[in-house]
Amino acid sequence: MQMILFKMSQHFYLIPAASVEEVIETLRITEVPLAPKWVKGLINLRGSVLTVAGLSELLGIEEPAESMNILVMKNNDERKGLLIEEVVKVVDVTPDDIQLEETSKKKYYSGMVSVKDKVANIVDVKQAIF
Template sequence: MQMIMFKMSDEYYLISAKSVEEIIDTVPITYVPLAPNWVKGLINLRGNVMTVIGLSELIGIPSPEKCMNILIMKNEENEEERKGLLIEEVSEVVDINEEDIELPPEKSDQTSYVGVVSFEDKVANVVNVSKMIFEENTAKA
């Protein structure tokens, strides 16, 4: 399966490419008062306004100094719904075999972490944030 590898605060993460419609450079984000801390704000992408969610706040990791990319995530259950996921930087697209994903014991209780994949020079956490950002409680933000 194809996965997008990206960096967040000196750690690597993988997310399924099938849930990502496109990757864009960070654009100006309009702050939304009284929104939860993981909602970074709204963007206008080619005439479509969408919510941008901060990955670091969503899964509880340290925030990077600068975020350079937004992953445009698509809701697999509702083709019309899109949300942006603010990340530090995309590094590459990789092909992963499902049997290469190992469950990390220290993070196995967190629903956002699916497992880890070991590469020759690094280890990447596999995250499943698609369901989290399109759940009922986040959809109203």
């Protein structure tokens, strides 16, 4: 299966490419008063208003100095944006490549994969933002 490898604060993460509709450069995000901390705000993407979630807040990791990309995620008819630091590349991952850590307390991770000289956590996006 194809997965999108991206970087957040010097760490690497993977998301299944099938759940990503498109990757865009960061647009102007309009803040929403009284929204949960993980909601960065709203964007206007070609006439559609999308909620943008901050992955660093969802995962409890350090916020990157600059977020250059938004992953437009889809789940059935629902679409949301996921603010990330930078997409690195698309990689092919086989089920045998995925290592599961059953004792993990990280509720949004579904495993990890070694990609060349990097180790990347697989993020369960549907559980995280939908």
